[in-house]
Structures are given as structure tokens and as C-alpha cells.
Amino acid sequence: MDKSLLTSCFLIAVASGIAEGRANTFPNNDSPATHSSTTISAEQAHSAIDSNETFEEFLNQFNKDYNFQKNRVVFPLRITTLIDFETNKSDTIYIQSAEYQKHELTSPKSNIVDGQVILRSETISSDQHLVIMLVEDTGIRFEYHFNRIENLWFLSEIKNTST
Numbered sequence: 001m002d003k004s005l006l007t008s009c010f011l012i013a014v015a016s017g018i019a020e021g022r023a024n025t026f027p028n029n030d031s032p033a034t035h036s037s038t039t040i041s042a043e044q045a046h047s048a049i050d051s052n053e054t055f056e057e058f059l060n061q062f063n064k065d066y067n068f069q070k071n072r073v074v075f076p077l078r079i080t081t082l083i084d085f086e087t088n089k090s091d092t093i094y095i096q097s098a099e100y101q102k103h104e105l106t107s108p109k110s111n112i113v114d115g116q117v118i119l120r121s122e123t124i125s126s127d128q129h130l131v132i133m134l135v136e137d138t139g140i141r142f143e144y145h146f147n148r149i150e151n152l153w154f155l156s157e158i159k160n161t162s163t
Contacts, residue, residue, distance in 0.1 A: 058153040
């Protein structure tokens with residue numbers, strides 16, 4: 001293979017990357033770091049390197065601060081709703097950041113629908129956590145799935161498995 005053919009192949013590859021908006025560039029300190037469909041800011045990336053936040057620390061801040069919460073959601077957020085318990089049929093939608101509403105993952109001061117709200121927190125693995133919110137004797141059950149990405153916790157999916 002001669003040099004001109006190799007040079008032509010290289011130029012075509014570079015040009016196609018630029019045309020598709022994927023030019024090979026090196027990120028500076030202000031650019032976001034991306035993991036799957038989750039984008040974290042340079043500030044989050046730097047703090048993630050310095051610390052390995054516990055899920056409890058994260059959840060406490062997640063419940064207090066709406067802006068923090070919204071920044072720690074993987075968008076588009078997958079929301080799955082159980083349609084038919086017997087057949088396990090469900091419906092899934094994906095919501096964008098603009099459609100997101102705050103979720104309180106703390107026990108409320110009063111009962112909902114005349115039942116006691118129960119929160120359960122389960123560690124699935126060192127990088128996965130599940131918070132289950134249910135209302136006693138009503139069949140209401142929501143599962144909040146969290147994943148650790150780059151040492152930071154993110155809400156990745158909500159499942160409504162109410163019956």
C-alpha cells in the first residue's frame with residue numbers, strides 16, 4: 001500500500017468525523033465528561049475524583065436540593081409503569097430534563113391514602129442502590145434505581161409497580 005492511499009484514508013476518516021460533529025479533540029477543563037447518556041460537569045468530575053460519596057450522603061442532599069437532584073438524574077429518565085400484574089405487562093416512557101419533577105424520598109409527616117408510607121433502601125451492589133417507597137395496604141409501590149457513575153450517584157430509573 002502506498003503512502004498516498006494511506007493519507008487519503010486518513011483524510012476521509014477525519015473529514016467524516018468533522019462532518020458528523022465528532023472531530024477528534026481533547027477536552028479542556030470546562031467541557032463535560034460523558035458516561036453513556038449521563039453528562040457530568042467538570043466540577044462534578046473533579047469532586048468525584050477526590051471523594052467516593054456514600055449513598056446516604058448523596059440521598060440526604062438529593063432530598064434537600066432540587067437543583068442537586070435534577071443534576072443527578074440520568075436523562076432521558078426511564079419510567080416504567082406496570083400495566084397488568086398477571087401478565088407482567090408494563091409501559092415505558094422516557095422523560096427529558098424539562099419534564100422532571102422533584103421526588104421526595106423521605107417519610108412524610110402524615111399518612112397517604114390512609115396507609116403508612118414505608119421506605120426501604122437496598123444495596124444491590126457497590127455501584128447500584130434501590131429505594132422502594134410503598135404505602136401499606138394500598139398496593140402503591142415505587143422503585144427508584146440509582147447507579148454510581150464516576151464515583152457519583154445518579155437516579156437512573158423509576159418503576160411504578162403498584163397493583
